Amino acid sequence: MLNLKNEALSKWIEEVAALTCPDKIVLIDGSEEQVEALRAEACSTGELEKLDQDKLPGCYLHRTAVNDVARVEHRTFICTPTKEEAGPINNWMEPSEAYKMLNGLFAGSMKGRTMYVIPYSMSVVGSPFAKIGIELTDSIYVVLNMHIMTRVGQKVLDVLGESADFIKGLHARKDIDEENRYIMHFPQDNTIMSVNSGYGGNVLLGKKCFALRIASYLGRNEGWMAEHMLILGIENPEGEVKYIAAAFPSACGKTNLAMLIPPEIYRNKGYKVWCVGDDIAWIRIRDGKLWAVNPENGFFGVAPGTNAKSNPNALAATMKNTIFTNVVKTEDNTVWWEGLGPAPETGIDWKGNPWNKDMGIKGAHPNSRFTAPAENCPCISKEFNNPDGVPLSAIVFGGRRAKTAPLVYEAFDWQHGVFVGSAMASETTAAASGAVGVVRRDPMAMLPFCGYNMANYFQHWLDIGKKLENPPKIFNVNWFRTDKDGHFAWPGFGDNMRVLMWILDRAEGKADAVESAIGYLPKAEDINLDGLDMTVEDVKNLLDVDNALWAEDAASLEEFYAKFEGKIPAELTEELENLKKRIS
Numbered sequence: 001m002l003n004l005k006n007e008a009l010s011k012w013i014e015e016v017a018a019l020t021c022p023d024k025i026v027l028i029d030g031s032e033e034q035v036e037a038l039r040a041e042a043c044s045t046g047e048l049e050k051l052d053q054d055k056l057p058g059c060y061l062h063r064t065a066v067n068d069v070a071r072v073e074h075r076t077f078i079c080t081p082t083k084e085e086a087g088p089i090n091n092w093m094e095p096s097e098a099y100k101m102l103n104g105l106f107a108g109s110m111k112g113r114t115m116y117v118i119p120y121s122m123s124v125v126g127s128p129f130a131k132i133g134i135e136l137t138d139s140i141y142v143v144l145n146m147h148i149m150t151r152v153g154q155k156v157l158d159v160l161g162e163s164a165d166f167i168k169g170l171h172a173r174k175d176i177d178e179e180n181r182y183i184m185h186f187p188q189d190n191t192i193m194s195v196n197s198g199y200g201g202n203v204l205l206g207k208k209c210f211a212l213r214i215a216s217y218l219g220r221n222e223g224w225m226a227e228h229m230l231i232l233g234i235e236n237p238e239g240e241v242k243y244i245a246a247a248f249p250s251a252c253g254k255t256n257l258a259m260l261i262p263p264e265i266y267r268n269k270g271y272k273v274w275c276v277g278d279d280i281a282w283i284r285i286r287d288g289k290l291w292a293v294n295p296e297n298g299f300f301g302v303a304p305g306t307n308a309k310s311n312p313n314a315l316a317a318t319m320k321n322t323i324f325t326n327v328v329k330t331e332d333n334t335v336w337w338e339g340l341g342p343a344p345e346t347g348i349d350w351k352g353n354p355w356n357k358d359m360g361i362k363g364a365h366p367n368s369r370f371t372a373p374a375e376n377c378p379c380i381s382k383e384f385n386n387p388d389g390v391p392l393s394a395i396v397f398g399g400r401r402a403k404t405a406p407l408v409y410e411a412f413d414w415q416h417g418v419f420v421g422s423a424m425a426s427e428t429t430a431a432a433s434g435a436v437g438v439v440r441r442d443p444m445a446m447l448p449f450c451g452y453n454m455a456n457y458f459q460h461w462l463d464i465g466k467k468l469e470n471p472p473k474i475f476n477v478n479w480f481r482t483d484k485d486g487h488f489a490w491p492g493f494g495d496n497m498r499v500l501m502w503i504l505d506r507a508e509g510k511a512d513a514v515e516s517a518i519g520y521l522p523k524a525e526d527i528n529l530d531g532l533d534m535t536v537e538d539v540k541n542l543l544d545v546d547n548a549l550w551a552e553d554a555a556s557l558e559e560f561y562a563k564f565e566g567k568i569p570a571e572l573t574e575e576l577e578n579l580k581k582r583i584s
């Protein structure tokens with residue numbers, strides 16, 4: 001047994017050990033020696049492969065099981081005493097039934113294995129925003145990823161002291177059996193249990209499970225917010241930095257926007273973009289304003305599509321001390337994925353099979369990922385480790401919509417902005433198992449991540465707004481609108497800065513807008529096109545609001561709201577009625 005001073009922690013570890021029967025229990029202290037020994041052990045068993053250490057120092061490759069490549073939303077549950085607390089969107093299981101089932105699955109699951117105890121802090125250790133988690137896992141891959149993604153080790157136990165205020169996370173790989181894969185959350189017990197998976201979002205329990213599902217529940221009770229948002233800062237030539245938080249669904253462009261390189265016209269004037277976070281924001285009210293931190297310490301980013309042009313900062317971040325998952329391993333022992341650059345002639349694909357570029361199959365999985373330390377990112381913000389966070393000037397929602405949503409629009413006010421967030425919809429991606437490209441409603445990009453009844457979550461957003469003297473303006477963007485040939489009509493990536501500049505100008509009352517049925521639209525000529533092969537007419541098309549499509553969307557939203565059986569806040573149903581009137 002470990003000799004830990006914290007009684008609640010010792011007791012829980014003993015209970016779990018009695019259930020799972022590991023051969024050994026190892027405390028992760030955060031030291032480089034220990035982590036290095038674990039890397040070596042993982043390489044000796046084939047769990048990791050060491051990449052070329054001259055070209056990619058400190059970098060490793062991992063392949064998950066073929067049946068285990070994405071989050072499994074249909075096997076993710078919120079276990080609250082009543083179904084009503086979890087709401088109509090979450091899968092629900094009654095806690096005692098869930099524990100009974102899980103105890104059966106975890107029993108003896110670590111026989112012959114080592115159980116690692118990972119003390120970790122979400123956000124800067126000991127800071128006002130920080131929350132502590134302990135993950136027990138039998139996977140070295142999880143330990144090494146958590147070591148990159150969070151702040152790990154003895155320093156966390158020092159801050160925890162004798163307190164029982166920590167989130168318990170238990171993970172066992174077991175048989176990677178899809179039929180018995182469960183990602184279970186017990187918000188009232190500060191507990192997460194995950195079994196039969198080894199894929200990121202299912203097993204790095206500090207990320208979606210804690211920092212969104214459990215934290216959203218805590219945030220509602222404690223008066224703050226946990227959101228699926230990137231945070232970026234835009235520095236103007238005078239050196240002032242304004243911060244924006246943006247919520248897009250999984251694989252819809254958060255990492256790319258968070259690290260964007262401004263187009264030349266802005267670079268030449270002295271504008272800079274700084275990344276504070278690329279996936280999760282914890283937001284608190286202070287002095288009547290919203291302040292945000294990124295609770296993570298690394299990036300678990302989508303590999304495909306990342307290249308020197310689309311996201312040079314992300315690519316640079318992966319050049320050392322990074323774990324690649326489910327990408328191609330090349331003959332020269334480096335990595336490749338679709339969209340990185342010219343394909344290598346041959347390699348080993350994400351399944352571990354010999355692969356060549358003419359086979360007509362993808363070498364990397366569409367949801368292959370890199371786990372890179374935030375400090376590697378060339379544009380990481382100076383405020384990244386600021387325990388107080390950064391003040392938000394604007395909140396942006398967005399999704400993948402081939403049609404309907406214009407390039408950008410602004411909500412009339414906070415209440416309407418909450419409505420706009422609640423009305424988000426997006427085409428599904430490879431980040432979760434299931435069909436890809438199907439439009440589904442995904443309020444605030446939190447559909448798979450809200451740890452309680454989403455109707456109450458909407459109310460929480462409305463309540464937060466009432467506490468703000470001068471709430472940030474709320475916007476909606478869509479980088480993914482297509483033209484008549486089905487091509488993206490907006491260049492996206494770095495050029496999204498052109499839209500962010502309009503957003504900041506609006507936030508500061510410097511730009512004009514046109515009132516439309518859905519909100520304030522830019523004047524097409526106010527989107528800066530210098531250096532782009534686009535006309536004002538093209539922008540007009542991107543900003544076009546088609547009332548017939550919006551009527552369909554309003555009907556789909558009405559159906560979505562109806563699932564909540566009258567619990568949607570009256571303010572939002574009123575906003576929906578007003579929208580219907582305006583577009584009819």
Ligand code: GTP
Binds near residue numbers: 251257279302306479
């Ligand atoms: P998660 O990590 O799953 O939460 O994803 P994310 O929201 O961080 O998405 P990410 O930035 O990794 O982008 C996902 C995919 O969308 C990648 O293949 C990108 O190349 C693509 N993408 C990102 N931004 C844009 C854009 O502005 N335009 C277009 N057309 N594609 C984009």
Ligand code: SPV
Binds near residue numbers: 200250
């Ligand atoms: C997402 O799916 O939104 C991700 C990756 O950021 S995961 O950690 O798998 O959730």
Ligand code: MN
Binds near residue numbers: 228249250251279
């Ligand atoms: Mn995400």
